[in-house]
Amino acid sequence: MPPADDDIETRLATVERGVTELREQLAITSSDAAAARMLAAGADHDVSEVRAELRAHTQALNALRETQLEQGRKIDEQGREMRQGFATLATGMAQITALLTTNSGGSENLSD
Template structure:
């Protein structure tokens, strides 16, 4: 058997070990509790970040949709304005054609007058006596 003083030192050693283990368990429990608190905070942070990202994504999509609609509206306005300008050019072209026709008619009338005057001059010139 063991000697009594050997038993006492063994019990003392065991008590010391139990105290150390108890301290370690207590520290581990505190660490575990702190880790749970941190994990809970991290979980909340991740949830908040996900919500912020979702909100940002929705805002960006809405912004792009509005910008796309603005560009489509602007394109439609530009097409309408170009159509109006083209219609204006067609009207101007028609006016020039009309004026050109009137000028051609006036020139033809003036040429007819010149021809008549030349005929008259020729007739008067042949009717005059020679001196």
């Protein structure tokens, strides 16, 4: 028994509706894919900017580290020079004290 014309028409209408829905979904999917590509490109650009800023910050921190190391070496050197100066002063003061002690002992004898 051959299929009825109404049955074929109903099936054809159902298939046509399905094709129309698929076309609509394809348009939406294509639009979503384009938006996703655009967002991905924007995110890639943002990541590149963040990486560039991070490199700049790292360079600044490395330069600051070098400056601090150099200043630390200078402070160490100045500390050594200061200790040497104090040692020289201590030696000189000891000699002056010895001379004063010797001279004051001798001047007391002269005044007697």
